[in-house]
Amino acid sequence: MNGDRVQNVEIISGQFLTLLVIDIQVIQDLAITASIGVATIILTNLVLLPVLMSFITVSKRSVDHARKSQQQESRVWQVVAKLASPKVMPVSILIALLGFAAGAYQATDLKIGDLDPGAPEFHPDSRYNLDNLFINSHYATSADLFITYLETQPEGCSRYPVMDAIDRYMWHMENVPGVQSALSLVTVSKQVIKGLNEGSLKWQSLSRNPYVLNNSVGNAAALFNADCSSAPIILFLDDHKAETLERVVQATQAFAAINNTEEFQFVMASGNAGVEAAINEIIAQAQNKMLFWVYVVVSILCLITFRSVKAVLCIIIPLGLTSVLCQALMSYLGIGVKVATLPVIALGVGIGVDYGIYIYSRLESFMRQGMSLEEAYYATLKITGKAVTFTGVTLAIGVGTWIFSPLKFQADMGILLTFMFVWNMVGAIWLLPALARLLLVPRVGGGVLAET
Numbered sequence: 001m002n003g004d005r006v007q008n009v010e011i012i013s014g015q016f017l018t019l020l021v022i023d024i025q026v027i028q029d030l031a032i033t034a035s036i037g038v039a040t041i042i043l044t045n046l047v048l049l050p051v052l053m054s055f056i057t058v059s060k061r062s063v064d065h066a067r068k069s070q071q072q073e074s075r076v077w078q079v080v081a082k083l084a085s086p087k088v089m090p091v092s093i094l095i096a097l098l099g100f101a102a103g104a105y106q107a108t109d110l111k112i113g114d115l116d117p118g119a120p121e122f123h124p125d126s127r128y129n130l131d132n133l134f135i136n137s138h139y140a141t142s143a144d145l146f147i148t149y150l151e152t153q154p155e156g157c158s159r160y161p162v163m164d165a166i167d168r169y170m171w172h173m174e175n176v177p178g179v180q181s182a183l184s185l186v187t188v189s190k191q192v193i194k195g196l197n198e199g200s201l202k203w204q205s206l207s208r209n210p211y212v213l214n215n216s217v218g219n220a221a222a223l224f225n226a227d228c229s230s231a232p233i234i235l236f237l238d239d240h241k242a243e244t245l246e247r248v249v250q251a252t253q254a255f256a257a258i259n260n261t262e263e264f265q266f267v268m269a270s271g272n273a274g275v276e277a278a279i280n281e282i283i284a285q286a287q288n289k290m291l292f293w294v295y296v297v298v299s300i301l302c303l304i305t306f307r308s309v310k311a312v313l314c315i316i317i318p319l320g321l322t323s324v325l326c327q328a329l330m331s332y333l334g335i336g337v338k339v340a341t342l343p344v345i346a347l348g349v350g351i352g353v354d355y356g357i358y359i360y361s362r363l364e365s366f367m368r369q370g371m372s373l374e375e376a377y378y379a380t381l382k383i384t385g386k387a388v389t390f391t392g393v394t395l396a397i398g399v400g401t402w403i404f405s406p407l408k409f410q411a412d413m414g415i416l417l418t419f420m421f422v423w424n425m426v427g428a429i430w431l432l433p434a435l436a437r438l439l440l441v442p443r444v445g446g447g448v449l450a451e452t
Helices: 004-022 025-055 060-071 073-085 089-107 127-138 159-173 184-195 210-219 242-259 272-305 309-334 340-366 371-403 408-439
Strands: 145-152 179-183 230-237 264-270
Touching: 025 340, 073 089, 073 159, 073 371, 073 408, 089 309, 089 408, 145 242, 145 272, 159 179, 159 184, 159 230, 159 242, 159 264, 159 340, 159 408, 184 210, 230 242, 230 272, 242 272, 264 272, 272 309, 272 340, 309 340, 309 408, 340 371, 340 408, 371 408
Parallel strands: none
Antiparallel strands: 145 230, 145 264, 179 230
């Protein structure tokens, strides 16, 4: 059992290290600290725990009780062991295939980023988000800022061609759904020119006279840098939903592709919405890569341990089903893939493989003794079944309390982790024996032995 524990700790540590492929510093920091923390379990389990146990006396009565419990027949595990029978196996495989298909279909609607307006840390009905919704609905301003920069040569931001390009970009973006208004030095320039001409609306436009333009931007010092080589264009958005940010980014890229010249270029992006758009782009590129490396690490380490591709499939396929169903659940509940939820997938796979390793290692050892698959699975459940279910339920209850958190991102993580902990446990107990029945021929040493 200790060997299984060490192997599982190595796998979980490797899972977190795969998060390093994501070019977001906070996730990389999480990967390093989590890997170090998980690796210390080897020290505590193999060194500290035996030392502590040496100071605790175990009575003969406790030993006798443990032996008696192992010798007693368990009606519950006898029923569960039927999952390894030839009659139940086709039903289990069919249900798993339907689960894969339904989950993959629902997961096609999975979005990157936040899917609700307001601060993602709070629930939609929180005081802050209700106030934010009122302000966005009644005023042409917003707390969600997307800032594009126009970069040009020094002292060039007040030239007419540059300011005209900014003006056209502002008009272009104000017609994009989700953009409330835009602000730049052009906004100030037009107001100043109008004010210097008795407030006539006919003069609320850019002048081609360089002296007029230079004079008009004198009051907009906060909207360009010291040498006038860069000018921010601030876009006030309705929200920072994934689809809103995607529209803004695509519209900006399309405008820049047509209008960028050697003299000036539009570049993205700053502001809280701009930063989130960049994060969403990185996550969209990295999430499949992360999943790929997570399963590669698990598969390689399991292959080294059990030296059987079929054994690896028995352990990996239930984890894959859980990952697909987790993505489907995220899509159904409106939870986007973001910094707070992306590491959950790696964590769920790392904890889930724990159950599979425990069950399969015992199952294989009993099958090597000549037991039939169903007999070996029953003997396995008598030893590890209680530990696996206890671990799964305990972990689920622990993180399940997060669901009631006033912080939405913590509640979302609580939902996903609870689901993955429970379903990984169910998958290991239910699907693994069916896969063993379908794929495995019991092996003794390096040979092959027909099931008795």
